Amino acid sequence: MNARRQPEQALPVTARDLGKKYRRGWALRETALVIPDNRVVALVGPNGAGKSTLMGLITGLLRPTTGEITVFGDHPTGKGLHPAVAYLAQQKPLYQQFTVTETMTFGARTNPTWDQRYAEHLIEQAAVPMDAKVGTLSGGQRTRVALALALGKRPRLLLLDEPLADLDPLARETVLRTLIAEARTQGITVVLSSHVLAELEGVCDHLVLLHSGRVLLAGDVDQIGADRVPLGQLVLDRMREAAAQDQATRGAAA
Amino acid sequence: MMWVSWRRQRAQLITLLGMLVVGAGVIALLRSTMIDAITSSQLARCVTQALQDCTAPDGAAKAFQEAWTTRLNIGQAVILGLPALIGVFIGAPLFARELEQGTHVLAFTQSVRRTRWMVSKLVVALVPSLIVLIGLQYLVSWWLSAAGTLGPRKNGSFTALNFGIEHVSPVGYALFAFALGAFLGVVSRRTLAAMTAGLGAFVVARFALSGLVDRLVPAQRLEVSPATNVNVYHDGSLVLETGYLDAAGQLVSKEKAGALLQACKSTSEGTPNSQEGFLACLPQSGLSKWYASFIPKSQAWQLHLVDLAIFGGLALLLLAGTAWVLRRQS
Numbered sequence: 001m002n003a004r005r006q007p008e009q010a011l012p013v014t015a016r017d018l019g020k021k022y023r024r025g026w027a028l029r030e031t032a033l034v035i036p037d038n039r040v041v042a043l044v045g046p047n048g049a050g051k052s053t054l055m056g057l058i059t060g061l062l063r064p065t066t067g068e069i070t071v072f073g074d075h076p077t078g079k080g081l082h083p084a085v086a087y088l089a090q091q092k093p094l095y096q097q098f099t100v101t102e103t104m105t106f107g108a109r110t111n112p113t114w115d116q117r118y119a120e121h122l123i124e125q126a127a128v129p130m131d132a133k134v135g136t137l138s139g140g141q142r143t144r145v146a147l148a149l150a151l152g153k154r155p156r157l158l159l160l161d162e163p164l165a166d167l168d169p170l171a172r173e174t175v176l177r178t179l180i181a182e183a184r185t186q187g188i189t190v191v192l193s194s195h196v197l198a199e200l201e202g203v204c205d206h207l208v209l210l211h212s213g214r215v216l217l218a219g220d221v222d223q224i225g226a227d228r229v230p231l232g233q234l235v236l237d238r239m240r241e242a243a244a245q246d247q248a249t250r251g252a253a254a
Numbered sequence: 255m256m257w258v259s260w261r262r263q264r265a266q267l268i269t270l271l272g273m274l275v276v277g278a279g280v281i282a283l284l285r286s287t288m289i290d291a292i293t294s295s296q297l298a299r300c301v302t303q304a305l306q307d308c309t310a311p312d313g314a315a316k317a318f319q320e321a322w323t324t325r326l327n328i329g330q331a332v333i334l335g336l337p338a339l340i341g342v343f344i345g346a347p348l349f350a351r352e353l354e355q356g357t358h359v360l361a362f363t364q365s366v367r368r369t370r371w372m373v374s375k376l377v378v379a380l381v382p383s384l385i386v387l388i389g390l391q392y393l394v395s396w397w398l399s400a401a402g403t404l405g406p407r408k409n410g411s412f413t414a415l416n417f418g419i420e421h422v423s424p425v426g427y428a429l430f431a432f433a434l435g436a437f438l439g440v441v442s443r444r445t446l447a448a449m450t451a452g453l454g455a456f457v458v459a460r461f462a463l464s465g466l467v468d469r470l471v472p473a474q475r476l477e478v479s480p481a482t483n484v485n486v487y488h489d490g491s492l493v494l495e496t497g498y499l500d501a502a503g504q505l506v507s508k509e510k511a512g513a514l515l516q517a518c519k520s521t522s523e524g525t526p527n528s529q530e531g532f533l534a535c536l537p538q539s540g541l542s543k544w545y546a547s548f549i550p551k552s553q554a555w556q557l558h559l560v561d562l563a564i565f566g567g568l569a570l571l572l573l574a575g576t577a578w579v580l581r582r583q584s
Contacts, residue, residue: 059362059363061359061362061363063582078368078581078582079367079368079369079581080362080365080366080367080368081362081363081364083365085363086363087359087363089356089359089360089363091356091359093355093356093357093359093360094360095262095357095360098261102261105257106258106261106364107364109255109257109258110255110258110361110364110365110366111364111365111366112365113365153364153365
């Protein structure tokens with residue numbers, strides 16, 4: 001980890017001129033972004049907009065092609081994740097042959113800030129049997145275990161990549177409700193990505209809208225929505241505009 | 255972190271332990287059966303003495319070798335093959351399986367450095383494998399020494415089968431095979447690809463480098479008149495090179511020496527030469543001395559250490575490469 005600059009004041013995430021190019025093209029371009037403290041951030045955009053890429057850059061799993069990114073003042077590196085950040089990838093990777101108890105032990109052994117009682121409390125709340133193998137759990141239960149693992153480390157920034165994607169509507173609501181309750185009581189900044197704004201609209205207080213690798217809209221919800229246009233409508237309008245622009249440039253190029 | 259790696263590799267470690275226990279039982283049983291066979295056919299003295307010197311019933315030694323040589327060779331082959339198996343089944347899947355299933359993200363997103371994660375996985379996988387390998391190596395060696403000169407040991411320490419299973423050589427091969435598998439695993443991110451490519455590359459490298467050690471240990475040189483009887487072929491030395499020298503001490507080329515030897519086999523009248531005439535003819539026609547460069551049996555340990563240095567050095571390079579690939583951000 002690089003030398004930490006003013007850890008207390010440092011913002012969860014700042015990005016300047018951030019870009020990421022894969023072999024097949026740019027996934028994220030010229031992104032300037034600030035994620036402030038104590039927010040529930042909705043990272044919204046259609047598939048392929050660059051949501052997972054942005055999360056990969058924050059965790060240090062990916063390296064920026066251009067620009068720079070800081071996480072609590074540090075530059076993410078390939079050495080390891082910032083200790084104050086927890087990340088739940090889209091596939092919700094867990095060791096299938098571990099039991100739930102062993103998964104929690106894994107969290108305890110790999111995180112100095114681990115809070116065993118809190119993690120166990122989250123598992124109990126989810127009514128997941130502690131001695132069951134992770135591989136035998138349902139999708140919803142597995143998400144709850146992965147979430148307990150992410151929260152048990154007591155992060156200050158929690159990144160969740162499409163956390164609700166493979167859940168049924170009822171499980172979605174419970175998971176989201178638990179998550180928001182924990183975030184608000186623990187003072188965690190949570191970044192949730194989704195391609196559907198509707199599922200996050202009621203809970204988020206900060207929005208980052210991505211479209212084909214660019215930030216279309218970013219800010220606190222109460223400021224964005226100040227002119228009384230419903231948030232969903234606003235986002236949809238912006239995306240239509242961007243799509244029309246894309247088509248126009250493509251038409252001009254042809 | 256050690257606990258995590260141990261828990262992840264538990265099934266594998268139990269299998270390894272099982273292999274050691276079963277192997278020890280089988281070898282102990284075979285050894286005692288073999289000793290019974292040696293005693294009952296009155297061959298006990300032939301274990302330490304050369305076959306032509308020991309007194310044994312007619313055909314007993316031959317019958318014993320017919321019955322036991324294959325089994326002893328299989329024992330040797332197990333030790334020779336074990337490094338490859340360690341590379342394929344333990345080295346290759348170590349990181350490839352995590353990368354393939356995406357579980358490396360789980361480890362990379364806890365508060366543990368990637369290098370520490372890698373080292374703990376390496377240690378938990380490698381140390382038990384080496385212990386099992388060394389254990390089985392000693393057991394097979396114990397069994398082979400019970401057969402002594404009746405068994406494969408009679409061929410000396412330098413034959414491929416004997417050399418590759420003695421001293422530190424197997425450990426060197428195992429380190430190399432393991433590191434090769436691990437490296438190919440992080441590069442390909444595919445378990446099956448890493449296993450097959452690792453096996454292929456290991457076999458090729460093992461053959462390609464097998465002659466290298468002979469050249470890295472200083473050989474001894476012997477120069478005698480062509481009439482002298484030499485011992486290097488019978489005392490278990492590794493003979494690297496032989497040839498003839500002329501009166502000035504210059505090397506006589508193989509073709510020329512061959513022609514001169516052929517010429518000396520017949521007298522000037524065209525009749526076959528006598529042994530004395532042949533030996534007298536050689537210095538006269540310019541083959542004054544015969545030389546051999548060889549490594550005596552007593553220096554075999556140096557060869558084994560060089561072997562370990564070569565394969566262990568390659569293993570370290572490959573592990574450094576593995577760490578580099580794992581720490582690189584895509």
